Amino acid sequence: MIRSLFILFLFPGLGFQILCGLAFEWMDRKLLARFQRRVGPPWYQPLADLIKLFSKEDLLPESASGLFEMLLPLLSMSAVLTAGLYIPIAGFTSFSFEGDLIVIQFLMSVPTLAYYLAGIASVGIYSIIGGGRSILQYLSYEVPLLITISGPAVMAGSWSVAEISQAQATMGPFVIFQPLGLILAIIGLIGKLKRDPLDIPSASSEVVGGSLTEFSGTKLGFWYLVMDIQAVVGIFLLVNLYFGWSDFSLPLLGIGIFIFLCLLMVVILSGTSAIFARLRIDQLAGLGWKILVPLSLLQLGFVILMGV
Amino acid sequence: MNKISIPIGPHHPLLKEPLSMNIEITGEKVLGGSLRLGYVHRGIEKMATQRTYVQDVHLIERICGICSHIHTTTFCNAVETLLGIEVPPRGLYIRALMCELERVHSHLLWLGILAKHVGLDTVFMHAWHDRELVLDIMEGISGGRVSHAANQIGGVRFDISDKQAEMINVNLVKLKQQVSGVLDVIENEPALQARTQGVAPVSAELIKDYCVVGPVARASGVDVDMRRDDPWSPYDKLDVKVITRPEGDAWARTLIRVLETRESLRLCKILVEDMPDGPVSVWASRKVPEGEVVTRSEAPRGEVVYYVRSDGSDKPARLKVRTPTLPVLSLLPVQLSAIHVADIPVVLAGIDLCVACADR
Numbered sequence: 001m002i003r004s005l006f007i008l009f010l011f012p013g014l015g016f017q018i019l020c021g022l023a024f025e026w027m028d029r030k031l032l033a034r035f036q037r038r039v040g041p042p043w044y045q046p047l048a049d050l051i052k053l054f055s056k057e058d059l060l061p062e063s064a065s066g067l068f069e070m071l072l073p074l075l076s077m078s079a080v081l082t083a084g085l086y087i088p089i090a091g092f093t094s095f096s097f098e099g100d101l102i103v104i105q106f107l108m109s110v111p112t113l114a115y116y117l118a119g120i121a122s123v124g125i126y127s128i129i130g131g132g133r134s135i136l137q138y139l140s141y142e143v144p145l146l147i148t149i150s151g152p153a154v155m156a157g158s159w160s161v162a163e164i165s166q167a168q169a170t171m172g173p174f175v176i177f178q179p180l181g182l183i184l185a186i187i188g189l190i191g192k193l194k195r196d197p198l199d200i201p202s203a204s205s206e207v208v209g210g211s212l213t214e215f216s217g218t219k220l221g222f223w224y225l226v227m228d229i230q231a232v233v234g235i236f237l238l239v240n241l242y243f244g245w246s247d248f249s250l251p252l253l254g255i256g257i258f259i260f261l262c263l264l265m266v267v268i269l270s271g272t273s274a275i276f277a278r279l280r281i282d283q284l285a286g287l288g289w290k291i292l293v294p295l296s297l298l299q300l301g302f303v304i305l306m307g308v
Numbered sequence: 309m310n311k312i313s314i315p316i317g318p319h320h321p322l323l324k325e326p327l328s329m330n331i332e333i334t335g336e337k338v339l340g341g342s343l344r345l346g347y348v349h350r351g352i353e354k355m356a357t358q359r360t361y362v363q364d365v366h367l368i369e370r371i372c373g374i375c376s377h378i379h380t381t382t383f384c385n386a387v388e389t390l391l392g393i394e395v396p397p398r399g400l401y402i403r404a405l406m407c408e409l410e411r412v413h414s415h416l417l418w419l420g421i422l423a424k425h426v427g428l429d430t431v432f433m434h435a436w437h438d439r440e441l442v443l444d445i446m447e448g449i450s451g452g453r454v455s456h457a458a459n460q461i462g463g464v465r466f467d468i469s470d471k472q473a474e475m476i477n478v479n480l481v482k483l484k485q486q487v488s489g490v491l492d493v494i495e496n497e498p499a500l501q502a503r504t505q506g507v508a509p510v511s512a513e514l515i516k517d518y519c520v521v522g523p524v525a526r527a528s529g530v531d532v533d534m535r536r537d538d539p540w541s542p543y544d545k546l547d548v549k550v551i552t553r554p555e556g557d558a559w560a561r562t563l564i565r566v567l568e569t570r571e572s573l574r575l576c577k578i579l580v581e582d583m584p585d586g587p588v589s590v591w592a593s594r595k596v597p598e599g600e601v602v603t604r605s606e607a608p609r610g611e612v613v614y615y616v617r618s619d620g621s622d623k624p625a626r627l628k629v630r631t632p633t634l635p636v637l638s639l640l641p642v643q644l645s646a647i648h649v650a651d652i653p654v655v656l657a658g659i660d661l662c663v664a665c666a667d668r
Binding site: 032035036037038125126128129132133196197199200203204205206207208274275276277278279280281282283 | 312313314315320321322333335336423424425426427428429430432433434437497499500502503648649650651652653
C-alpha cells in the first residue's frame with residue numbers, strides 16, 4: 001500500500017514527473033536561448049510561470065463549457081503520468097506487463113486528441129484551425145512513429161518496455177542496429193510534442209495560439225504542464241528503447257549514463273528546434289507519408305531480416 | 309468544406325503595426341482577403357502645413373520608425389531645391405551614409421521578422437543582434453538609435469570625427485562578416501527555402517500595373533532603383549549595383565534584401581573612405597520662395613516621393629508624401645489567393661510592410 005502510494009505520487013509518479021517536466025522546460029529554454037545568443041531564464045522560471053498561470057483569472061468564451069475544458073488537460077495529464085509509470089527509470093521498474101509498449105503509445109496519444117477537442121470546444125476561429133491541424137499532424141507522424149518503435153520490440157522479442165530495456169544489456173544498445181529508427185522516433189516525438197519545426201498546430205504567426213488561444217489561467221497552466229511531462233515521458237521511452245539499461249558493477253555509473261542520455265535527448269530536441277524552420281502542414285504530410293513511412297518500414301524490415 | 313473568415317489584425321501576433329485583414333479560408337486553403345487601413349493615420353501631411361519648414365523636418369522624421377532618415381532627406385532635398393541652395397559635399401556624404409546604414413538596419417530587421425514568422429527564431433535573434441551593430445554606429449554619430457535628427461535644411465546637424473570614422477569602419481567589418489554568415493545560413497537552410505520558394509509569385513507585369521517599387525519589384529525582375537535612376541549627389545559618383553531576381557516569390561525577396569544589405573555595406577565603406585573635407589551645412593533662409601517641387605529617393609522599401617508647394621511663407625502650402633508601402637498593400641489581396649494559411653505570414657513578411665509610412 002505504502003509502496004504503491006510512493007510509486008504513484010513520488011517516484012516515478014506525479015512528483016518526479018512534474019519535477020522532471022519543469023527541469024526539462026528550463027533546460028530546453030536555456031539551451032535554446034544560448035543557441036540564439038540570449039541569456040535565457042533562471043532555473044525557477046518554469047515553476048514561477050506555472051504559479052503565475054495558476055493564480056490568474058480563468059477566462060473562456062461563453063459558449064465553451066468550463067468543466068469540459070478543465071477535464072481535458074487533467075485527462076491528458078493522467079494519461080501521460082500513467083504512461084510514465086510503465087517506463088523504467090534508470091532500471092527501476094514500477095509496473096510492467098507484456099504489451100505495455102502499446103498501452104504507452106495509446107496513452108501518449110490522448111493529449112493530442114484532447115488538444116483537438118479543446119480547440120473545437122473552445123469555439124474560437126484560431127482554435128478550430130489549430131485543432132484541425134493537430135489532427136492532420138497526428139495522422140502524419142503517428143504511423144511512422146508506431147512502425148519505428150516496433151523495431152526494438154521485434155528485436156527484443158517482447159512488447160514490454162522493461163524487457164526491451166533489459167534485453168539490451170546482453171544484446172547491446174539497439175541504437176547500433178537501428179540508428180535510422182532512433183532518428184525517425186525523434187522526429188515522431190517532435191511531432192507528438194508539437195515542438196518547433198513541427199509546431200504547426202500552435203504556430204503563433206499563423207493561428208495565434210492554436211487550440212489553446214482561448215485558454216488562460218489554471219487550464220493553460222495545466223496544458224503547459226501536460227506538454228512538459230509528455231516530453232519527459234517521451235524522452236525516457238526513447239532512451240529505454242534505443243539505449244537500454246545496463247547494470248554496471250559501479251552502482252552510480254548506470255544512473256549517470258541514463259541521466260547523460262536523457263540530457264543528450266534534450267540537447268537534440270533543443271538543437272532541432274533552433275536550426276529548422278517550421279514546415280507547412282502539407283509539407284509535413286508529404287514528409288510523413290512519402291519519406292518517414294517508407295524509411296520506418298525499411299528499418300523494421302531490416303530488424304526482421306536480422307532476426308531470421 | 310465550410311468557408312471561414314479569419315480576422316488578422318488590428319491586433320495579431322503576426323503584425324507589428326495595426327492593419328486589419330479578413331481572410332476567407334476553407335480548410336488550409338486561402339480563397340481571398342480584404343484589407344482595411346488607417347489605424348495609424350496621424351494627419352501628418354496636414355500638420356506639416358501648420359508648422360514651419362524647420363519644425364517640419366522633425367515632424368516628418370516621425371512618419372516612420374525605421375526609415376526615418378530617408379523621409380527627412382527627401383523633404384530637405386525638396387526644400388533646398390526650392391531655396392536654390394547647395395549642400396556642401398561633406399554634408400551630402402553624411403546624409404548618404406545614414407541612408408545606407410538605415411537600409412542595412414531595415415533589411416536586417418525585416419530578415420528577423422521573416423525568420424520569426426516561419427518559425428526560425430535563431431535567425432531572428434542573430435539578425436537582430438547584428439542589427440545592434442548598425443544601431444551602435446548610428447547612435448555613435450548622431451546620438452539617436454532610430455530617430456537620428458541628422459538632417460536640417462541646408463545640410464546635416466553634426467560632423468563625423470576621425471575617431472567616429474574609425475569606429476564605423478570597425479563595426480562595418482564586423483557587420484560584413486555577420487551578414488555573410490546570415491547569407492550562408494539562409495542559402496543552405498532547406499526548411500526556409502521550402503517555406504519561401506514558389507510562394508505567391510508576382511509577375512513583372514502585375515508589379516508594373518500596381519506601380520510597386522523597391523525590393524518587391526526587383527524580386528520580380530523589374531529593374532528600378534532611385535539611387536541609380538534618379539541619383540542625388542553623392543549617389544551619382546557611386547556605382548550602385550542594382551540586384552534583381554526573376555522569380556518574384558518570397559524566396560527571391562529574401563535573397564534580394566540580404567544581397568542588398570551586403571551592397572549597402574560596401575557603399576558605406578566607400579562613403580566613409582571618400583568623405584570630402586569641409587563644412588557640413590550652409591545657412592538657409594526660413595522663408596521659402598514660391599514654387600513647387602517633387603523629389604524622390606530610394607527608401608529601404610522602395611521609391612519615396614515628396615511633393616512640396618510653397619506660397620512664399622515659412623510654412624509649406626501643401627506637402628504630399630508617397631511611400632512605397634501603399635502600392636504593395638494594394639497588391640496584397642491579389643497575393644492572398646491560392647495559397648495556404650501557413651503562407652499568409654510569409655507573404656505578409658515578404659513585402660516588408662510599413663503601415664506607419666502608408667497611413668501617415
